[in-house]
Amino acid sequence: MRLRWAGGVLLSVAAAYYIYSPLPSDVNGPWKLMILDALFRSFIHVGDMAHALGICHSVHVLNSVVSWAEVIEARSSPTVHVTDSAFGGVPSRVFQPVGGGAKLRRGVVYFHGGGWALLTGRMRSYDVLCRRMAEELDAVIVSVDYRLAPEAVFPDQFHDALAASRAFLSSEVLQHYRVDPARVGVSGDSAGGNLAAAVAQQMSADDSLSVKFRIQALIYPVLQALDLNTPSYQQNKNVPILHRHLMARFWLLYLGANPSLLPHLLSSPSSLLHPPIPPSIRAYVNWTALIPAKHQKHYRHIAMETGSGEVKEVVPGLLDIRAAPLLAEQSVLSRTPQAYVMTCEFDVLRDDGLMYARRLQDAGIRVTSDHYDDGFHGCMAFAYWPFWFKVGKRSLDNYIHWLDHNL
Numbered sequence: 001m002r003l004r005w006a007g008g009v010l011l012s013v014a015a016a017y018y019i020y021s022p023l024p025s026d027v028n029g030p031w032k033l034m035i036l037d038a039l040f041r042s043f044i045h046v047g048d049m050a051h052a053l054g055i056c057h058s059v060h061v062l063n064s065v066v067s068w069a070e071v072i073e074a075r076s077s078p079t080v081h082v083t084d085s086a087f088g089g090v091p092s093r094v095f096q097p098v099g100g101g102a103k104l105r106r107g108v109v110y111f112h113g114g115g116w117a118l119l120t121g122r123m124r125s126y127d128v129l130c131r132r133m134a135e136e137l138d139a140v141i142v143s144v145d146y147r148l149a150p151e152a153v154f155p156d157q158f159h160d161a162l163a164a165s166r167a168f169l170s171s172e173v174l175q176h177y178r179v180d181p182a183r184v185g186v187s188g189d190s191a192g193g194n195l196a197a198a199v200a201q202q203m204s205a206d207d208s209l210s211v212k213f214r215i216q217a218l219i220y221p222v223l224q225a226l227d228l229n230t231p232s233y234q235q236n237k238n239v240p241i242l243h244r245h246l247m248a249r250f251w252l253l254y255l256g257a258n259p260s261l262l263p264h265l266l267s268s269p270s271s272l273l274h275p276p277i278p279p280s281i282r283a284y285v286n287w288t289a290l291i292p293a294k295h296q297k298h299y300r301h302i303a304m305e306t307g308s309g310e311v312k313e314v315v316p317g318l319l320d321i322r323a324a325p326l327l328a329e330q331s332v333l334s335r336t337p338q339a340y341v342m343t344c345e346f347d348v349l350r351d352d353g354l355m356y357a358r359r360l361q362d363a364g365i366r367v368t369s370d371h372y373d374d375g376f377h378g379c380m381a382f383a384y385w386p387f388w389f390k391v392g393k394r395s396l397d398n399y400i401h402w403l404d405h406n407l
């Protein structure tokens, strides 16, 4: 009996230790976030174990959990007609408001997040998001299921995102869905925000296109991998749900690079993974110049030259603006559409977003920078039961409000 007691206490302590992670005091809903993080981490650990045992890729374990728990069928409601379709050969779910007569509608092409490797636009949380957008904006929403890593690597995801966007903006498709060509936007969260920014750049530079996106709405986007030691990467390296080493893993996976390069990417001599970086490009990720002083705090640049030994492998994607839209020249940025950039204080990607907002502004683009002092990475997806966060609802409301006024 006493042994069982002791075992029970030990197990509870172990569970508490596993669940507990020190969180910043200002983050919204710290206890809920801790449990969410423990869940997420345990799936990652199981995935890594399966991977190490040679059963399957760790990403597949996570995606199986997602499809089992989160993926839902296309279900129409009295107000929104939902169908599975394809644009440019890329599977996509379409949310169309019911009724409305002959008036042309607005449209949004949306890319889901998940580190270019996880999740799908057919998940419950994206279903909730797209339905709300369709209803409240009276807009046609296209949730694009681009291919994922490890089967697909850069530039496949980008090409799918671009192909779906171009196909949706064709006059036949716009007519079919009765969408106003002058009022279509592109949007996405996290890795989807990366794709949205990259596609927006590419399409605005393409003079052969007669229809262009009117706005780009980027939700805690990931935009560069040259410096994984920005103040937000340093400050939030262990903050749920996107830990710094996990983001680095996603980058290597996306760029089809050897996972053994992880320490090199993290110690920030990312320059070692590429031939010398010209000063002009370094200036594009120079956060001393690009983010407000209040976010720089006491953090210092970790020299790009420091690092452990020579690296033989080169990862060209690191400098490709289709993978890292923050590295685009001003002349590219100056042609992109009006922008909304959401950032969260407790997110390693905060400074990617802040730097991009500033660079767009410097290029003459109208930018709304929407920052959440109590937000964490992914919070906008947690506006509903069972993981309900006030900052999730607040950010979602503001995002839709912005779209309503600017699209």
Ligand SMILES: *[C@@H]1O[C@H](CO)[C@@H](O)[C@H](O)[C@H]1NC(C)=O
Pocket (backbone or CB within 6 Å): 279, 282, 283, 286, 288, 289
């Ligand atoms: C970054 O910006 C600061 C402040 O404007 C400047 O002093 C520094 O030389 C810049 N560094 C690089 C690598 O461009």
